Amino acid sequence: MLRVCLRGVKATAQKSSGRIRLTNVQQCREYTTGESSSASRVVAAGLLTVTGGIGGTIIYAKWDHKFRAAVEKNVPYSEWLLGLALGPVSQDSGLPIRKPMESIQPPSMLEKQMRTSKAKSEKKLKETTEHGAQDSGPASPQPAQNIQAEASAEATQIISAISEVQSIPAPCDTEPTAAAATVFQDTKSAGTAEPLRERSAEEVAARLAQQNQDEKDIITSLSAQLDDSLASSAKATLQAIGAQEAALQAITQHTHKLKEAMEAEGPSEEKSTQWKDLEAALADRTTSVNDAKTALVKANEALDSLKSVIDKSKGLKITAARPLILAAEENLHKMVVDLDKVVSKVQSAESEAKIVAQYTELVHEAKQQFQREVSSLTPEIQANWKGLTGKLSTDDLNALIAHAHRRIDQLNRELAEQRVQEQIHMEAALEQQRAEDQRALDKAVGTAKQHVKEEARLEQERKLAELREVIEAEMRTQLRRQAAAHTDHVRDVLKVQEQELRAEAEQELSSKLLAQETRYRQLTQEQLDDFTLDMNAAYARLKGVEEAIDSHVEAEEEARKAHRLWLSVEALTYTLKTASTESPSMPLEDAAEAVRASCVENDFALALASALPEESLKRGVYSEASLRARFNSLRSLARRVALIDESHNTLYQYFLSYVQAALLFEKQQEVPPTQLRSEDLDPFKLLSYASYCLEHGDLELAAKLVNQLRGEARRVVEDWLIEARLTLETRQVISLLSAYANAVGLGTTQAP
Amino acid sequence: MADELGRKWDRCLADTALKTVTGVGIGIVFSVLFFKRRTWPVSFGSGLGLGMGYSNCQHDFRSPYLIHGRVVKEQS
Numbered sequence: 001m002l003r004v005c006l007r008g009v010k011a012t013a014q015k016s017s018g019r020i021r022l023t024n025v026q027q028c029r030e031y032t033t034g035e036s037s038s039a040s041r042v043v044a045a046g047l048l049t050v051t052g053g054i055g056g057t058i059i060y061a062k063w064d065h066k067f068r069a070a071v072e073k074n075v076p077y078s079e080w081l082l083g084l085a086l087g088p089v090s091q092d093s094g095l096p097i098r099k100p101m102e103s104i105q106p107p108s109m110l111e112k113q114m115r116t117s118k119a120k121s122e123k124k125l126k127e128t129t130e131h132g133a134q135d136s137g138p139a140s141p142q143p144a145q146n147i148q149a150e151a152s153a154e155a156t157q158i159i160s161a162i163s164e165v166q167s168i169p170a171p172c173d174t175e176p177t178a179a180a181a182t183v184f185q186d187t188k189s190a191g192t193a194e195p196l197r198e199r200s201a202e203e204v205a206a207r208l209a210q211q212n213q214d215e216k217d218i219i220t221s222l223s224a225q226l227d228d229s230l231a232s233s234a235k236a237t238l239q240a241i242g243a244q245e246a247a248l249q250a251i252t253q254h255t256h257k258l259k260e261a262m263e264a265e266g267p268s269e270e271k272s273t274q275w276k277d278l279e280a281a282l283a284d285r286t287t288s289v290n291d292a293k294t295a296l297v298k299a300n301e302a303l304d305s306l307k308s309v310i311d312k313s314k315g316l317k318i319t320a321a322r323p324l325i326l327a328a329e330e331n332l333h334k335m336v337v338d339l340d341k342v343v344s345k346v347q348s349a350e351s352e353a354k355i356v357a358q359y360t361e362l363v364h365e366a367k368q369q370f371q372r373e374v375s376s377l378t379p380e381i382q383a384n385w386k387g388l389t390g391k392l393s394t395d396d397l398n399a400l401i402a403h404a405h406r407r408i409d410q411l412n413r414e415l416a417e418q419r420v421q422e423q424i425h426m427e428a429a430l431e432q433q434r435a436e437d438q439r440a441l442d443k444a445v446g447t448a449k450q451h452v453k454e455e456a457r458l459e460q461e462r463k464l465a466e467l468r469e470v471i472e473a474e475m476r477t478q479l480r481r482q483a484a485a486h487t488d489h490v491r492d493v494l495k496v497q498e499q500e501l502r503a504e505a506e507q508e509l510s511s512k513l514l515a516q517e518t519r520y521r522q523l524t525q526e527q528l529d530d531f532t533l534d535m536n537a538a539y540a541r542l543k544g545v546e547e548a549i550d551s552h553v554e555a556e557e558e559a560r561k562a563h564r565l566w567l568s569v570e571a572l573t574y575t576l577k578t579a580s581t582e583s584p585s586m587p588l589e590d591a592a593e594a595v596r597a598s599c600v601e602n603d604f605a606l607a608l609a610s611a612l613p614e615e616s617l618k619r620g621v622y623s624e625a626s627l628r629a630r631f632n633s634l635r636s637l638a639r640r641v642a643l644i645d646e647s648h649n650t651l652y653q654y655f656l657s658y659v660q661a662a663l664l665f666e667k668q669q670e671v672p673p674t675q676l677r678s679e680d681l682d683p684f685k686l687l688s689y690a691s692y693c694l695e696h697g698d699l700e701l702a703a704k705l706v707n708q709l710r711g712e713a714r715r716v717v718e719d720w721l722i723e724a725r726l727t728l729e730t731r732q733v734i735s736l737l738s739a740y741a742n743a744v745g746l747g748t749t750q751a752p
Numbered sequence: 753m754a755d756e757l758g759r760k761w762d763r764c765l766a767d768t769a770l771k772t773v774t775g776v777g778i779g780i781v782f783s784v785l786f787f788k789r790r791t792w793p794v795s796f797g798s799g800l801g802l803g804m805g806y807s808n809c810q811h812d813f814r815s816p817y818l819i820h821g822r823v824v825k826e827q828s
Contacts, residue, residue, distance in 0.1 A: 637754050646817045651810050715816060716754055 058085045065089065219321050222313045226328045229309045233302035237335040240292070240299035244342040247285070247292035251349040254281040255356045262360050285353075292346065299339060306332050322468070326461050333454050340447050373403070559748035564598040565605060566741040571595075572734055579623035588730070589617045595737065608737050616730040622723050628694045631702070634720055635687050638713040639664075642683040645711025669695055672705060683713050700728055760812055768805025775801020 061068035061082050068089065072079040258281075261274045306328065313325050418425075572591040579585035592612050599605035615621075643657035664684060672689035673680065680686070686705050693702035703724040706717055779797025787793050811818075 634754055637757065641757065644813075649810075649814045649817055651806060651813065654813065712757075716757060719754065 054081075058082065062086045218316065219324075222316065222321050223324050225309055226306075226313065226324055229302070229306040230328055230331055233299070233306040233332070233335060236295070236299040236302035237339055240295040241338055241342050243288070243292040243295035244339075244346050247288040248342070248346050248349050250281070250285040250288040251346070251353050254278070254285040255349070255353045257281045258353075258356050258360055262356075262363055289346075289350075296339070296343065299335075303332060303336060303339075322461075322465050326458070326465055329461065330458055333451075333458060336454075337451055340451070344444070344447075373407070374400075555748055558744070561598070561602075562741065562744040562748045565595070565602070566738075566745050568595040568598040569734070569738045569741045573738060576621065576623075576731070576734065579621060579626065582626060584622045584626075585620035587616075587618055587620045588612060592617055605737060605740060608733055608740070612733050613726055613729050615726055621727045621730045624694075624697070624699055624727065627699065627720065627724055627727065630720055630723075631690070631694055634717050635691065636661075637716050638683060638687060638709065641712040641716060643711075644713070649712070672701065676708070681708055683709055699724060703728060764805075764809035764812060767808055768802065771805040771808075772798055772801040775799070775804070 057071065057078075058081070061071055062085075068082060068086075072082060257274070257278050261271075261278050310325055310328050310332065313321055568591070572588065572595055575586050575588055575591045577585075592609055596606065596609045599609065639661040640658055641654070643653055643660060666684040667688050669692035670685065670688040671692055680689070686708050690702040690705040693699070693705065703721060706721055706724070709717060775797035776794060777797070779794035779800075782797065783790055783793040
């Protein structure tokens with residue numbers, strides 16, 4: 001659009017320049033031919049520069065807004081043109097201010113969110129502790145335990161959240177934990193639906209104390225129980241162990257005796273004593289084994305009861321009882337281990353004894369067999385064949401030898417068989433042994449595994465207990481810290497409150513005091529004022545009386561002075577009358593002097609007296625009549641030079657003016673209007689007005705009207721005007737003086 | 753002040769008359785001496801005289817209204 005405009009302007013410029021050129025050419029054809037092109041060229045160049053200037057201004061205004069504003073301010077119609085070319089001034093400085101405000105909002109909103117979530121979690125915590133306090137009774141320690149544990153968990157969560165809020169608000173960190181806490185609390189508090197009620201501190205403390213007491217009772221009872229069961233189980237276990245050891249002893253004794261009996265080949269009395277001992281030992285062994293068994297059973301029972309007690313106490317889940325439980329468990333484990341060890345020892349001894357017993361049985365059986373054989377061969381011979389060497393016959397001997405040989409053969413055969421079957425027997429025995437070993441191994445491994453498991457578990461429990469203690473201590477310190485912070489804060493708040501209240505009280509006091517004081521002052525002031533008023537009134541009256549008397553004297557004095565003044569003013573007025581028709585009056589010097597003398601202390605009269613113009617004092621003033629006469633002669637002159645003024649003052653104008661004066665006729669005297677209009681300012685009219693005024697004695701108005709003359713006419717009547725002014729001035733002063741004197745005289749005269 | 757106009761007129765007329773006559777005279781002289789008794793120097797002279805007189809008269813009447821200015825150098 002700008003280009004279109006420019007093009008249009010250029011086109012019109014070209015056209016106009018073309019036209020001008022044409023006319024120029026035409027003109028030039030008439031006159032000369034050399035100057036046409038230069039003129040047109042000049043015009044074209046001028047137009048080009050103008051358009052270029054305007055275009056440049058528009059482009060620069062588009063680029064620089066300040067320049068545009070300056071141009072619009074200074075050049076009248078530029079804003080219209082610039083608006084047409086570029087469009088209205090754009091407004092793009094308002095938006096960036098809004099953005100920082102928006103960015104400030106999110107952190108504050110997040111902070112608010114965190115604060116609300118924190119408050120919510122705190123409220124929930126209070127609720128849960130209330131619930132815990134409510135439910136804590138000796139009847140159900142379990143929920144209290146639950147709630148306490150969970151409360152402790154929440155407390156740790158909340159403390160972590162609070163610590164995070166105090167440092168740097170990190171919304172992504174606190175939000176999930178707060179949300180998790182709220183979710184957790186929601187799921188928990190859904191189970192206990194109760195209205196929120198604020199409990200007093202004493203109630204809460206009482207309930208907490210009761211809770212503690214209950215816990216302590218439980219712990220004491222538990223510990224008593226544990227101790228009892230531990231003691232009983234320990235006793236039983238010791239007994240069992242003792243019994244087992246006794247059994248073991250008996251078994252080994254018996255086995256040893258048996259071995260001895262088997263191997264020994266002593267005389268029969270010894271043998272019988274041996275066998276008797278053996279029997280006694282066997283009886284001993286059986287009894288001791290039985291005792292051991294019963295003791296073991298008892299010990300197991302006791303251990304089981306201890307285990308049940310431990311389990312029960314574990315079920316109670318009181319934290320303080322844990323170490324006791326742990327100790328009891330350890331003891332139990334130790335006892336079990338010892339018992340198992342002893343039992344295994346006893347079992348091994350028993351197995352050994354079994355082997356020995358088997359051996360003895362075999363031997364015994366062989367002996368029995370041999371006896372039987374011998375007896376079957378020689379029925380008459382008794383068992384005790386050693387003492388029968390002399391009684392035996394040769395047949396018997398031969399039979400015996402043959403039997404013996406046969407027996408030997410048989411035995412050899414058996415031996416060979418045995419040797420053949422040795423391997424198989426060995427393998428079978430090995431298998432048996434392996435199986436037994438395996439069994440024993442399994443059992444041992446099983447027991448060992450159990451023991452190890454138990455030990456590991458105990459270790460874990462111990463470690464857990466330690467850790468719990470540590471955490472408990474830490475939480476206690478944190479809570480203590482929180483409590484300390486709370487007390488500090490409360491202290492500060494109290495201090496501030498105290499200060500505020502004190503300030504308020506002081507302010508109240510001071511305001512009340514001020515009010516009292518002002519009232520007192522007011523009262524005293526009123527009293528003073530009343531007294532002063534009375535005094536003033538009395539004084540004023542006294543003064544009035546005095547003044548009245550003085551003023552009397554003064555008044556008389558004044559009257560005299562006024563009289564004198566009046567006389568002198570009268571004299572002055574009379575001097576005015578001495579003016580004749582042609583000559584001025586007498587100089588007013590003497591009369592003025594007289595007036596001044598008579599009003600020495602009267603500033604007003606003095607001022608007036610000195611206001612008389614110099615000329616009048618020295619030379620005197622003309623009378624009105626003379627002025628009137630003069631005016632008439634002046635009038636014709638003024639008429640004659642009516643057209644002459646600063647710009648029209650050639651002789652030709654003079655001639656015209658004379659002709660006008662000769663030909664123009666106006667009224668001799670005309671009533672002047674109250675308001676002069678512009679057509680009244682014509683010199684002829686003015687002169688007739690002035691003439692009228694003079695005829696009717698109004699010199700002042702005449703002078704005013706004459707003052708309206710301009711030009712040469714004015715110059716002609718200047719003298720007259722000055723004289724008239726002088727006369728008027730003098731007359732004014734004198735009239736003022738006389739009026740003043742009259743007034744003073746009237747004032748001082750007292751009516752009879 | 754009222755008489756001044758009359759005085760001016762007197763001066764004016766006297767002056768004009770004098771100048772015209774003087775002009776005529778000088779014209780006659782010139783005409784006789786230099787211009788071969790033509791009439792034009794006489795009319796020229798009389799015109800000259802009248803003109804001078806007229807100009808003087810006008811100047812006299814204008815004199816109260818004439819403003820005499822001076823170039824005052826700025827003292828910086």
